[in-house]
Each structure stands twice: as structure tokens, then as C-alpha cells.
Amino acid sequence: MSVMSMMIQVDELSEVFSDLTPIPQDDGPEPVCVIQYPTSFRLAYDYMRAIWKANEMSDRALRLTSLCLKLNPANYTVWQFRRRCLRHLGLDKARIQRDLDMTAVLGGSNPKNYQIWFHRRALLECHENLKDDFLATELEYIAHVFQEDSKNHHAWSHRQWFIKTIDDDDVWKNEIEFGTSSCTKQLIEEDPRNNSAWNHRWMVIHRGGKTPLALEVAKSEADFALDTGATPDPYNESPWRYLVGILREQHKRQPNPMLMREYEQKASNLRQVVTNSGQDPDTCAHLTFARIDLLEMIADKDSLGMDLADEHDTIRKKYWMLRVDQLQQKVSNLKA
């Protein structure tokens, strides 16, 4: 059954719904925020209201929702009613797949609407065996959207929910390593400034949980951030934040001054990379702030913060002065 046959056409409306009286929208007298609805829009929704009044959940009602959603994919009430129809008619694997296809058509190549993505999730949630039946196609669909927009926030959230719901060892591994539908390593290599990909990597390496990484894994991730992210482009904020995130997590689990010093040193070494590219390493504010964060964890007094406040990151002057103050307090408290 083709996707288009799932949708009623405007010129079919009066025939297919000849037994129903279309109900106009009741905005009350002299409303505000009035939209100039095209005739087709008005007619489709007038019949939708008639269907709702009759509380009819049928195949023709479903086909009408497709038309109404084509006209306004953000109408969450129509989406919710569509799901009621689907449940009433029975949601087997075939129907789920057809509706996923329909949703993909309605969404376009780069859907940024909540309802489209939630509908996919709601459909998939109804199915027991996601890994066998929908893993490949769903990951392919998401990867397809990433081709249009590698930072589509909804697509990433959907992928995170999907992977976590399946919660399978091989799937987790594929999200990190190079594979045809893998994400993080490939996307980070394509664009090390793709912060969404870094976020996904964090989530995957933690298997969607909050348990701190084992030390060896943490070091491996910290090295990845430095080597693949910061070294080619020290001005890229994402890998520095990732590095600090990984190390802060270790520090909270159990303070490890040696680890902090080791990576502060590695960060510091990257100043040479900046110099080699012909720039003044002091201007690389992200490198400096990473060093500040790491040094702070071992309560090491430094003057780096003032340098950022006064010269190299002046837009954040108030913040850096606050940090310097706090650090001085912390150091003097320790000494007391």
C-alpha cells in the first residue's frame, strides 16, 4: 500500500464523508490571531471535527488525519487522535512500518517538529522486538536526517531514546566504532565541532547511565578528546568540555590529583600546536579554561583566570573574576 493511498484527497472529502455534516471551527465572535485558512484546510478540518464529534475511529478517519497532518504537521491533537485510531484498528508490525513511512513523508528531509518524532517513538514503543524488526531501518532513517542536518536536536534525542531502549551490547559498540550506521567517531571526524556527536558519544560510552567510567576507559576518552578533537583544532570548544567532563566525573568519584596533573600537562602541551599554527596560545581561551578547571580540582592557585578576565576572554570577565575569587577562597580555606 503506497503512502499516498493512506491519505484522503481534498476533492474526495465530500464524497467519502457524505454521511457527515462538516463542523466549522468555533473561535467565538471577533477572535484575534485569525489565520486566513485556505479552503482545502478549512474543509479538511471541518470534517475532522465531525469525525471527532461522532467519535469515529475507522480507516477513513485515519486517512483524514493524514490529510490534516499534511496541512499542519504540528497539530498535536490530530496526531493523538491518529494514535487512538491506530490502536483501535490494531497496531501490528506492518501497520507500524506503514505509519513510520507516512510519518517520514510528512516530516520531510529535516523534521524539526516534536509531534513527528514523538509519533515515531509512540509507534515503536508498542512493539516488543525492536532490535530484530526495526533497528536497521530506524537507524537508517535517522542517519538520513543527519545528512541534511547533522545537529538536528530531535533526531539525536530520538536516537538516544531508541538505542537506550534496545540496550544491546553490539548496538552500543557500533555507536562508537566505525560501522555503516555508526555515529560518533565518524561524525566527529567529519566535523570535530559537532557538539551533538560529542554528546552522543558521552551517552553511549556511559550506556545511558550515570555510573562513572572505569579509570582506563576515562583515560582512553580523555585521550580521544585531545587527539581527535583538540589537537587538530585547539579553538574547538567541544573536546575541551568533553575532556573536563570526563575528568571531573573521575574526580567526583575519587579525587585523583595525579590524573588531573597529567591531563593539565597534556592540555598545556597543546599550546605548542597553537604556536606552530602562527597564533598566540594565550588567545586560545578554551584551552586555558580547561587548564583552569583541571587545576581547580586540585586546588592549585593560578593566575590564568585573571588573564582571561582582563585580556583573552573579556566577554566573560565577571565570570572569571568570580572564579578567581572562589579559587582564592578555596585555597585559603585549605591552608587554614
Add this chain to the structure above:
Amino acid sequence: MPVSPSLLLQQDTEAEVAPFFVDLNKLKDDQLQHLRQTGLIGRDDTSVRLLREKHIEYLSQVWRRSLKQAFVSLDSSRPWILYWCLHSCDLLDGMGKIDETERCRMVSTLEHCWSPIAIVHPPVTRDDDLLYFCNAKEDETSELPAGGFGGGPGQIAHAATTYAAVLSLCILSTNLEYPKSARQAKALLTKVRIPLYRWMISMQTESGGYRMHDDGEVDVRASYTILCCAKLLNLATPQLCQDRVAEYIQSCQTWEGGIAGEPNCEAHGGYAFCGVAAMQMMGKLHLLDLPALTGWLVHRQMSYEGGFSGRSNKLVDGCYSFWQGGATAITSALYASEDKAEDPWLEHQTDDSLNFPLLFDAPMLERYILLCAQDIHGGLRDKPSKPRDFYHSCYNLSGLSVAQHCDSGEKVYGDPKQTRLGRTHPCYNIRVERVHAMLQQQW
């Protein structure tokens, strides 16, 4: 190695914005004359102005004329359209241009967006907040009226459109110089208050997150929009604000320090605002990892452009002036060295001096908004290459208000008197005096 696509986009954006950062003192006479004609600078000097009348004119069309066909994509967001324009006019001190008839029409339209439902309520136990469950019975299941505001007539209750409708009604009901519409707005709020509470409770999930609508998505926006309505209508009961509500928001704080829509997702300005404001309204902001949150927030301000971006390595966008600027303003309150007030923006209503610094660079943000976000024909936008719209008008202006009012002693960018907006409350995003009036209401 090929250049990062993100870096290229960032460079393009800086290039797009650069021509707007003219040094006004270095312009030739004919260029200055042109800018004077648009109203961007004054007659007597070169300080930058806010195109107040043009913005009000642009925003007023929403109640004076109908919106063109393309707006069908916002057919499920009509209370939003009203709130964006009404609140913006309020900040611009343009409420005097809206008459009783128009206001009553607004109340009536919102009334037609009210979506009642019956909620099946299980037997009440001694721990329940009996006041609000009113007629709920002790031994049996009862059906009680509930409801919320939808995106339009016949649309089911939705947390975001409820928020927009409630905020609009708060603006109208506290405008006592227009008694007829104020009474009608208040009457509508009174009518919907308890049913709304029942609906809000029914949206709470096991995880502590709230759903946006029946059979809808759960994310941090719902936590904020529902809590905000509850606070304004004095419905923030222990059950609505129980521990798991804060715990859910805490679980949305990410490794970057910012807040995501759901656990495991990417930290993002819109959700950061929702999470921070919701926690602040519950008095639990200190439960978040503050150093991480603050560090992330301040880094969202772009060094060159001065405006904010929504996520790391993404582009500046005028709407984040409020989402990120507001979140930073709220977070700044926790760095007050003396007694931390429950609501510092209410306590310092008439006096602009808050006892804590605003942690972002307010003049740089104001500069971005005034020079890059204003459309010379009226309305505000994401960035110069994007068209104006009501949403961006609202959030650029709200961000401008936060920058002007939450920053004690800082010199404002632009003509200080001419650009001055009303004072928005960074948590609720309506004027502080209106929040104050709502919190004083007897229901």
C-alpha cells in the same frame, strides 16, 4: 584536513553580522542621515535607539488584521502568538494602544481555546491535597472536571499553549485601567483554576517529568510551563512540586553543565531556561551542579557577536537572548553573598540594584539586539539574514529587558532612556509588577 563545516558557518555568521557593528562616529553624513531616517539613531547624537513604534505596529497586526495563509503552521499555537505580541507590547509600554474591545476579544479567543475533559480520579487518601480535589470521594472513584488550554478551539489541553494563555490572561487581568477586560480575564482564570490543577496533576509521570499533553512527549518544557502556571495561580502544592519533579530536572543536567530536554540529550538553551526557572520556582536551584551550569551558560555568549547561541558550536540567535540570558540572570542570584531572597526580582521591584552581579556581558547583548536583531520595518529576528517573526520579537525584547534590569550599575548600550523596556521577571517572563499582583490574588 578539510575545515569543519561548523567553523565555516560560524565564520559566515561573523561576516554577516560585522557590517552592523558600524562605528557610528566614523560614518559619513549621508550614511548617518539614512540611519536617522530609519529611526535607529537619534537626531542629536549617535546613540542607538529601539524602534518602539515600528515594533508595536508590527505586533499589533495580530489583533487588528488577519494573518496570512503561511500561518497555518502555527494553527496549533494561537495562544503563543497572542502572548508573544501582548508581552512584547507590554515591555514596550505599548499597552495603552490596545483598547477594551481588543482586550475583550483576546479573552474571548482564549476562552474558546479552553479544552475541558473529565478526569477519572481514584479514591482520595488522607495524604491528598483535599482542597483541590474538592469533591473527590474517599472510597470510590469519581469523575471530576479538568482541562487546559489548547492551540486553538477543539484542540486538547497542551502545557505550552496553557502557559501562553495563562500568561496572557495574567497580563490582561492585572491591567486594572481597563476594568472590563481585566474582570473578564480574571473571571476566566477563576473558572479554569481548579480544573487546570487536576489536569496538571494528571500530566505528572512516574519519573517526575510532566507530559506536554495527553499521550504526548515528556520533557523539561512541561516541568517549567506547568510549574509557572501553578505558581501564578497559587496552585503549587507539595504534590505538584514533590521531590521527583526536581529529581527529573536534575537528571537532565548533562556532562557539559547545561540542561537537556530529557536525560542523555544535548544541553540546549531552551531547556536550560526551563530547567533553571522551574528549579528556582521550587526553591531548589541549588540542587543542580552550579559551577558546571554557570560555566556552560556564560560560554554560550558569543565573543564576537555578543548574542547567545543555544548549544556549544552552534550559531548566535536572538531568541537565546532570553533563554540563555534569563537562565544566567536566575543562576546569578545564587552568587549573592548576603541573604538569598526567595524571589530577588520581586523584592527589588522598584529598586534596580540587585545584590549580585549579572554574570553575562549585558552591554554586548544589548548591542547585538539593537544593531543586529532589529528589523528597520518593525519586529525582531534571529540574525540579520533571517526574517522577523513574533517569536523572535518577544524573546529578543525579553532578553533586552533582562540585560537592562538585572545588571546593577552597568552602563547600558544604546540610548538608555529611549531603549528602556519594562522589567520582565526572568522566571515567569511577564512584567514583575504583574507577577506581584498575581501572587497577591485571592481566589
